[in-house]
Amino acid sequence: MLLPRIFAPVRAAAQVSSAYLIPSSRVLDVLRTANGFTTSSPTLSFLRHASHQSQGRANGAKDGPGKRLGAKKSGGEYVIPGNIIFRQRGTAWFPGENCKFGRDHCIFSMASGYVRYYRDPLKHPKRQYIGVAFEKDEALPYPQNGARRRRLNMLPVKMGGVEVETPEVQVVMGEVQVEGGAEVETSISAPQRNKSGTVLAMGKKGYAFRESNWAIGRAAETANVVVKEFVPGDRFTAWQKSKARIALNEEKKRLRMAGKKTAKPKKKTLRN
Incomplete structure (x- = not known):
């Protein structure tokens, strides 16, 4: 709707005395004079006001919700394998002890423990690392030449020139026991025995101390089971055998179907 643009009706009324009555035919002339118009320009200016709010979002992101980046676990918080610690672009x-990268550069835990944010100048002078310590009072990074703890409470120990992982409760290193006035150095090379007292020798890879594992690993040997040696690479012979087997199965199926009586198809009758 177009409305006349009247700027100062109050000012016009102030200039006119209240005792003076303006005829109805002179009201427009008084308003023009008050607003700076003369009788030579009787046209009035009109202003178009918006009748509806313009569309568009005043607040909020234009590209959808945020990506929820940042720290998901704080320092010292307990995590389990698979927990995401930090999301980033x-x-x-960088992933430190017991942590790894995800495909979107997120860092997640590989072991149960406590989160640590730290720097390792010996590895890189400027990088920041996120790791997981097994104990609450441990600090990262670990000493450069110290024994590294692994999952399942294991420590790497050299035995006979081969590095194996042994339970921490069995490791006694650098201690000296006194027996009858003589110093005897302790070690972890004591033989392992089962319930019957039989000595269990360690396998090639440095494990299989348990009797159940020992029995399972030698079940085929004690039963005199002989397995035919597999000869890899003879694919042509395998293809011939497979082709002959498929042809034989098709022949058997054809003979079975030939022995069965098949029903004759019904004659089609034309409808009038």
Whole structure:
């Protein structure tokens, strides 16, 4: 709707005395004079006001919700394998002890423990690392030449020139026991025995101390089971055998179907 643009009706009324009555035919002339118009320009200016609010979002992101980046676990918080510790774009943080990268550069835990945010100048002078410590009072990074703890409470120990992982409760290193006034150095090379007292020798890879594992690993040997040696690479012979087997199965199926009586199809009758 177009409305006349009247700027100062109050000012016009102030200039006119209240005792003076203006005829109805002179009201427009008084308003024009008050607003700066003369009788030579009787046209009035009109202003178009918006009748509806313009469309569009005043607040909020234009590209949808945020990506929820940042720290998901704080320092010292307990995590389990698979927990995401930090989400990021790029490599502001790097995975440290018992952590790995995800495909979107997120860092997640590989073991149960407590989160640590730290730096390791010996590995890189400027990088920031996120790791998982097994104990609440442990600090990262670990000493450079110290024994590294692994999952399942294991420590790497050299035995006979081969590095194996042994339970921490069995490791006694650098201690000296006194027996009858003589110093005897302790070690972890004591033989392992089963319930019957039989000595169990360690396998090639440095494990299989348990009697159940020992029995399972030698079940075929004690039963004199002989397995035919597999000869790899003879694919042509395998293809011939497979082809002959398929042809034989098709022949058997054809003979079975020939022995069965098949029903004759009904004659089609034309409807009038």
